[in-house]
Amino acid sequence: xxxxxxLQSFLLIAGALMFCIGSLGLIRFPDTYTRIHALTKxxxxxxxxxxxxxxxxxxxxxxxxxxLLIWGLVMIASALSGHLVAWEADEQCIPxxxxxxxxxxxxxEDE
Amino acid sequence: xxxxxxxxYGGVGLCGIGVFGFILHTHLLRRLIxxxxxxxxxxxxxxxxxxxxxGEADYIxxxxxxxxxxxxxxxxxxxxxxxxxxxxxxxHATLPEDQGPS
Amino acid sequence: xxxxxDLTLVCILLGLASLSLFTQSLFRAVMFFxxxxxxxxxxxxxxxxxDIALAEAAIGAGITGILLLDALAxxxxxxxxxxxxxxxxxxxxxxxxxxxxxxxxxLALAISEPLAPAVALDLQVSENLTNSGVTHPITAILLNFRxxxxxxxxAVLVLAALVAVTLRQSDEHPVVxxxxxxxxxxxxxxxxFPMIFLVSMYLLWAGAAQPGGAFQAGAVLxxxxxxxxxxxxxxxxxxxxxxxxxxxxxxxxxxxLVGSMPLLYGQPFLTYPDSQAGIFILLIELGLTLSIGWIxxxxxxxxxxxxxxxxxxx
Numbered sequence: 001x002x003x004x005x006x007l008q009s010f011l012l013i014a015g016a017l018m019f020c021i022g023s024l025g026l027i028r029f030p031d032t033y034t035r036i037h038a039l040t041k042x043x044x045x046x047x048x049x050x051x052x053x054x055x056x057x058x059x060x061x062x063x064x065x066x067x068l069l070i071w072g073l074v075m076i077a078s079a080l081s082g083h084l085v086a087w088e089a090d091e092q093c094i095p096x097x098x099x100x101x102x103x104x105x106x107x108x109e110d111e
Numbered sequence: 112x113x114x115x116x117x118x119x120y121g122g123v124g125l126c127g128i129g130v131f132g133f134i135l136h137t138h139l140l141r142r143l144i145x146x147x148x149x150x151x152x153x154x155x156x157x158x159x160x161x162x163x164x165x166g167e168a169d170y171i172x173x174x175x176x177x178x179x180x181x182x183x184x185x186x187x188x189x190x191x192x193x194x195x196x197x198x199x200x201x202x203h204a205t206l207p208e209d210q211g212p213s
Numbered sequence: 214x215x216x217x218x219d220l221t222l223v224c225i226l227l228g229l230a231s232l233s234l235f236t237q238s239l240f241r242a243v244m245f246f247x248x249x250x251x252x253x254x255x256x257x258x259x260x261x262x263x264d265i266a267l268a269e270a271a272i273g274a275g276i277t278g279i280l281l282l283d284a285l286a287x288x289x290x291x292x293x294x295x296x297x298x299x300x301x302x303x304x305x306x307x308x309x310x311x312x313x314x315x316x317x318x319x320l321a322l323a324i325s326e327p328l329a330p331a332v333a334l335d336l337q338v339s340e341n342l343t344n345s346g347v348t349h350p351i352t353a354i355l356l357n358f359r360x361x362x363x364x365x366x367x368a369v370l371v372l373a374a375l376v377a378v379t380l381r382q383s384d385e386h387p388v389v390x391x392x393x394x395x396x397x398x399x400x401x402x403x404x405x406f407p408m409i410f411l412v413s414m415y416l417l418w419a420g421a422a423q424p425g426g427a428f429q430a431g432a433v434l435x436x437x438x439x440x441x442x443x444x445x446x447x448x449x450x451x452x453x454x455x456x457x458x459x460x461x462x463x464x465x466x467x468x469x470l471v472g473s474m475p476l477l478y479g480q481p482f483l484t485y486p487d488s489q490a491g492i493f494i495l496l497i498e499l500g501l502t503l504s505i506g507w508i509x510x511x512x513x514x515x516x517x518x519x520x521x522x523x524x525x526x527x
Contacts (some may be wrong), residue, residue, distance in 0.1 A: 073408070079399045087395055112220040116324075118260055121223035123320040125230055131313030132234035135306060139279070140288060144246050147277070148230050151253060156324065158260055165326035168261040171334050174354040176265055178366050181428050181505070184272045185373040188512035191284045192377045192391060204288050 004056060011053035031097035032089040040082040044075050075076030115163035122155025138208035139194045141188065151182050222256055239288075243281045250274030263352050267416070269331035271432035276509050279439060283513065301329050346490025347421040355426065356494045360483045364472065367465045367501060374461050377515045382493045394441055404445050409437040417502050421491065426497040429504025438510035458513055464504025 025038020051071045055064045129149030136142050154176045161172045198204050229252060233245035250273040257266035336349055338358065345353035355363050413433040421424030471493055472483040480486075486491040 016407065076401060076404070080397065083397050084393075114215055115260060117216065118222055118256055119324050120321065121226055121256070123221070123317055123324065124227045126320055127317035128227065128230045128234065128390075130316045131309045134309035134312055136234070138239070141234065141242060141354045144233055144242060144281075146232070147246070148249075151249075151273075154265075155256070156320065158257075158262060158265070160324050160328065162260065163333070164330070165263065165377040169285045169335060170338060170350040170354060171336065173262045173265055174351045174359065175270055175362075176262075177351065177355065177426075177428060178362055180268050180272055182369055184277055184367055184509070185512070187277055188280050188509070189376055189461045191280050192380055192512070192515060195284055195287050196380050198288050 008053045008056050015037055015046045015049030018042050018049060022046065031096055033086055033096060036082045038083050040078045044078055047048065047071060062073075090107050113163050113166065114167075115159045119156050119158075119159030119163060122152040122157075125149070125155065127150030127152075132160060133140060137205045139197070140204070142192050143194070146190075147170050147183065150179070153181055215442070217258060221253065224260065226256065238283060243285055246281065247274055247278040250277065262318055264426065267424060267429040268432065271429055271436065272509075275436055276432060276513075279470050279513060325462060335438070344487045344493050346485065346487070346492075349420060349422050349424070349426075351424070352420045352426050352498075355442025355486065356497060357490060360472070360497075363466075363501070364483070365469055367468060367504065370505065371465055374508045374511055374515075376453065378457075381515055387457040399444055404442055404456070406440070406478070407442070409433060413502065413506070417498055418495075420498065423473055423496070427501035429499075432509065434502060435509035437511075438506060439513055442510070443513065460479060460507035461504060461511070463507075464500040464502075467500030471497050 001049050007078050008108060019042070023043030026035050029035045029038055048071055055067055058064050058067070129145045129147075129152055132145035133142055133149065158169070158172045158176055160164060161169045190199050194204065201207075226249065229245050229249040233242050233249060236242050236245065236381055246259040250269060253265045253269040253273060257263070257269055338354060341358070342348065342350060345357040347353050347357070413430045414434060416425040418425075419428060420430070425464070475484050476482060478486075
């Protein structure tokens with residue numbers, strides 16, 4: 001196994017882990033605002049790591065630039081959608097969840 | 112079992128779930144979702160089965176499915192327009208024969 | 214190892230299908246259905262069908278999702294949606310269960326038999342590909358070998374749009390051009406619009422040699438139109454019936470016109486001269502892309518019977 005393959009697998013696994021952490025945050029965090037925080041940040045980093053791993057494999061510069069462009073566009077799009085969700089939640093007066101309120105909030109969601 | 116055949120059997124499962132949901136539900140939006148599942152299952156069977164016989168990509172069913180997806184979205188959009196018109200007229204999202212005393 | 218991926222995908226597919234049919238909340242049902250569309254796009258990649266994967270991601274997950282969510286908001290406002298109960302004692306449940314199981318059993322029996330195709334259509338495709346004007350087999354099938362299918366498909370789309378416009382409530386107030394008043398959305402979309410159009414035209418152009426083509430390009434274009442509408446730009450055009458209907462029939466008319474040109478030279482309908490076939494196909498595809506995008510967008514627009522509410526700030 002070459003050094004390149006080891007580096008690539010490391011980057012891919014790290015990226016996949018980032019996605020897992022982001023999804024964990026989506027499930028476990030108590031309110032809308034913290035959930036977007038987990039999703040937009042962790043997933044962008046995860047995608048970035050995966051894109052880096054793929055770039056190590058490509059031959060042409062154009063393809064590498066395309067991959068980087070995808071990463072950039074997804075980052076702008078996820079920042080925008082995160083902002084829109086938070087903005088809409090704020091317009092609808094969805095309250096921030098205070099520390100210690102987690103259990104009650106989760107219970108009310110199950111109803 | 113080739114991977115094409117696995118997806119053909121997956122399509123069979125989707126068809127079964129679609130038929131089950133289509134008969135069980137009375138809410139028209141849920142029925143529409145069930146109908147779409149049935150369509151997706153059919154597409155999977157069509158492509159998966161024909162490719163499992165050949166062991167490589169078969170372009171003719173793929174082209175047919177591509178046409179089918181576009182027609183399916185047109186049918187879905189039309190059904191949604193009909194459902195909304197119905198709901199606006201009757202204030203119900205179910206058909207009258209399904210609004211029994213049960 | 215690859216079979217493991219396929220089996221996992223099938224399990225996710227069937228799980229999402231069940232969830233989208235049997236969750237209590239309709240909103241979750243629609244969300245699971247959109248998710249199912251995205252997973253299906255992955256499945257099409259595994260089935261070596263990148264064309265269908267592109268179409269499924271753009272049309273199945275994108276456009277259908279927008280339409281369903283939009284209808285959901287409307288239905289919630291006007292009709293009471295009773296919670297769906299599992300009625301074990303009702304004959305309907307047993308009827309549904311028996312029918313579903315019967316369909317699975319019959320289909321599984323049917324596909325367990327090996328196929329014995331009588332005609333090798335794929336050989337005919339590969340033999341005639343050099344004369345078709347394009348090098349991508351699917352585009353050749355859709356727009357040259359079986360162009361009747363595509364012509365009638367666009368006719369079906371136009372028909373659906375016509376029925377939708379007929380059903381439009383005449384007494385309703387016209388769609389008010391209100392929009393999401395978010396400055397960041399406007400700024401970002403100004404950046405994105407040129408890129409979305411570029412992607413759409415690239416898909417159209419690339420369809421001659423690679424996966425892509427008029428349907429995928431049209432779906433991307435429709436998404437751009439919907440975004441246009443949401444930020445409140447240039448939707449006056451869609452309020453005018455002449456532009457609205459003219460846009461629908463443009464692609465169909467161009468298709469019929471270009472398809473009839475060989476008739477002047479004594480050739481059958483929809484046969485292109487071998488040397489010019491590439492140009493003919495590109496021309497038809499351009500018309501189709503614009504019309505498909507416009508039709509899908511107007512289906513979204515026509516179902517808007519209540520205007521987009523601008524939220525009152527607290």
